[in-house]
Amino acid sequence: MQAMDTTPEALLDRAARSAPARALIADPDGSFARHYNRSSFMFPHGIRAGDGFDVPGVAALAERLPQTDEYVYWSNGPIDVTARWEQGRAEKHSLQDTVRNIAHNNSIVILKHTEQDPVLGPILRAFLSEVVDLSGPRMRDDVVVGEALILLASPNRITSYHIDAECNYLVQLVGDKTLNVFDPSDHSLITHEELERFHDGDYNGAVYKPERQEDAQTYDLRAGHGVHIPTGAPHWVRNGDNVSIALSINYDLRSVDRMSRLYRFNNRVRRFGARPTAPGVSAWRDRVKLAAASRLIRLEPPPGTAATWTPEHRT
Missing domain, CATH: 1.10.20 (Histone, subunit A)
Incomplete structure (x- = not known):
């Protein structure tokens, strides 16, 4: 089989040919407006791995991004659902080695601000826009900025229990995962004291409570689908038996800043x-x-x- 051309010129050409002349999200029952930043739900989407979101495309993107913490994060080695974000950050492998051997090294790579990328940015900016358009004026008036992150993860890799300050849409492109999302309004699960610590700078502020696992909404998230995760909704992930590529479409909100x-x-x-x-x-x-x-x-x-x-x- 002929190897895919990943030169910048070829990637730009592929991006131009896959520019989103099509709708990227289906929302026949108005779920985006009805559940906006309140409760999780699953939805279908139309971004394909062939649009440049396969492993070679993501590897090329990792090379194009500035090699700073503002743009790239990676973690190597096994973790569990209670692991802190700094675990695995001893950087036993370089970013390039982590991406190259992602199928075998139990790692996760997060590429940030990818909506600015000249190759993949157009389709990501279109997705950012469609979410807001479907969610309506309540979201449009609330959004400060939006961002698209690309998540590349090894088979069976766990993303530990945590909350986010952003309004999030997790979009699966390659592979599959089990996503566990908890109710952000249940303050017997996510307490006000935990939220205080989180918003005051402790990104590990949310504490996993195994006795409450049965309260999670569990999604079998496969390529072609996404799940909305409201601000402050605790969640954790276990990838399937394959390399996973996903988008994390995030929005900073005025209401959340307050x-x-x-x-x-x-x-x-x-x-x-x-x-x-x-x-x-x-x-x-x-x-x-x-x-x-x-x-x-x-x-x-x-x-x-x-x-x-x-x-x-x-x-």
């Missing part, structure tokens, strides 16, 4: 013995906290500062 500031403030005052009310319990308390937070807490630049896609500037 909530995050409240949780951060609550975490700071809890250290001094206070018992703060959770966000949303009292509107006037929230207003006071936000005003105090703006004076007392130095707000670092939000993560993802390299992201550039917005609903108003889609290209």
Whole structure:
């Protein structure tokens, strides 16, 4: 069989020929607007591995991206559902070796800000736009920036239990996985104290509770389908017996930024013995906290500062 040409010129030509003249998402029953950032659901999509999202295409993308933490992350070696994000970051393998041997090395590679890539970016920006269009004005008015990450993972690789600050759509392109998503509104599962730690910088703040596993919504996620994961919904993943390639389509939201500031403030005052009310319990308390937070807490630049896609500037 003839080897695929992965030179930049050939990849650009393939991207041009696969430019999204077709709809990329099907939503016949209005699930995107109905469930937006509240509950998970599965949906079909039309992005194909042949659009440049196969292993050679992803390997070429990894070479094109800046080799900094802002754009690439990888982890080598076995982990379990309770592993922290820094586990496996001793970088026993280089990024290039990790990608080249992904079928055998029990690793995950995350490529960030891929919507900016000249080869794969057009179809990813189109997908970002379609999600917002299907979700309607409530999402359009809420989005600050959007970003597309590409996830390349070994057979049977686990992605540990965690939550995200972004509104997420996990889209399977190659292989399959079992995705476990928990209810973000169940604060006996994901407590306000865990959310405070997370929003104050501890990305391992969510604590897996094995006795609650049966409460997860479990999805058999295969190529051609995606699942919406709302902000703050705990989830974890086990890949199938094959290399997996997936997209993580993320949106930073104004509403979440406000909530995050409240949780951060609550975490700071809890250290001094206070018992703060959770966000949303009292509107006037929230207003006071936000005003105090703006004076007392130095707000670092939000993560993802390299992201550039917005609903108003889609290209």
